[in-house]
Amino acid sequence: MKADLHVHSRYSDGSEQAETVMKLASLQGVTHISFVDHDTVKGLPEVLALGKKYGVKVIPGIEISAFDFKRNRKVHVLGYNYHPKAIHIQAICNPLLKRRQEHSLWQIQQIKAAGYELDIAAIKESAKPSDIIYKQHIMHNLTEAPYTSAIYKELYKKLFKGNGVASGDIQYIDVFEAIQAIVGDGGIAVVAHPGQLNTYELIPELIEAGLGGIERNHLDHTAEDYQKIEVLAEKYGLIMTGGTDFHGSYGATIEVGDIVSPLFERFS
Numbered sequence: 680m681k682a683d684l685h686v687h688s689r690y691s692d693g694s695e696q697a698e699t700v701m702k703l704a705s706l707q708g709v710t711h712i713s714f715v716d717h718d719t720v721k722g723l724p725e726v727l728a729l730g731k732k733y734g735v736k737v738i739p740g741i742e743i744s745a746f747d748f749k750r751n752r753k754v755h756v757l758g759y760n761y762h763p764k765a766i767h768i769q770a771i772c773n774p775l776l777k778r779r780q781e782h783s784l785w786q787i788q789q790i791k792a793a794g795y796e797l798d799i800a801a802i803k804e805s806a807k808p809s810d811i812i813y814k815q816h817i818m819h820n821l822t823e824a825p826y827t828s829a830i831y832k833e834l835y836k837k838l839f840k841g842n843g844v845a846s847g848d849i850q851y852i853d854v855f856e857a858i859q860a861i862v863g864d865g866g867i868a869v870v871a872h873p874g875q876l877n878t879y880e881l882i883p884e885l886i887e888a889g890l891g892g893i894e895r896n897h898l899d900h901t902a903e904d905y906q907k908i909e910v911l912a913e914k915y916g917l918i919m920t921g922g923t924d925f926h927g928s929y930g931a932t933i934e935v936g937d938i939v940s941p942l943f944e945r946f947s
Contacts (some may be wrong), residue, residue, distance in 0.1 A: 741770065782847070802816050920941070
């Protein structure tokens with residue numbers, strides 16, 4: 680089994696269409712895949728069909744943009760193997776998507792007012808089949824510089840960080856509500872890349888809310904992170920997952936299947 684359980688497509692903030700990602704997975708010998716597009720299950724029907732077409736088993740997935748209000752910290756929660764209708768997940772995520780779109784349109788206006796040229800029609804086109812604009816789509820319209828370049832990073836920081844003209848954030852979902860929604864839809868809730876967002880101290884509380892797993896294999900994790908995660912998984916009986924966090928040209932230089940998930944029976 681070769682499972683990449685963390686990929687993104689143009690259903691959220693990935694640069695590639697779902698079929699392109701699936702084709703890459705097939706060529707890389709990936710046997711199991713999960714598209715965890717941010718806060719949406721819109722792509723699931725297409726992804727399931729593509730899995731059959733390319734002979735790759737699809738694990739329904741999502742990555743929910745959540746927040747720990749107690750510690751004032753972002754937390755990403757992965758949801759796997761939920762019921763396809765995802766009634767509870769959509770109930771909390773659809774309002775968030777609306778907030779994100781409204782905020783993105785505000786950001787575009789702020790950036791234009793600062794003297795930058797932006798083509799809103801082109802930005803919306805680059806986001807399809809998603810109806811939601813992300814910062815990556817705005818950046819794509821502003822510069823052809825690659826995501827990993829100093830030019831891109833400097834412009835992104837100038838616009839969206841600190842006192843940037845388009846800085847600020849949306850209201851995210853309470854992390855405990857995110858876990859409860861995933862579990863309510865019959866899924867497995869997994870805390871995403873805890874080393875990246877330093878969410879280790881929160882995990883015992885998340886377990887009480889229904890957390891079932893922890894992401895071990897991730898590009899941003901160090902040997903120290905692996906050790907911490909393995910200890911937590913053993914102590915609390917959590918499954919361990921992993922994947923590339925593939926975003927195409929909107930993310931780190933990595934190919935689908937370069938990082939895979941530890942083996943476990945519940946997704947096999």
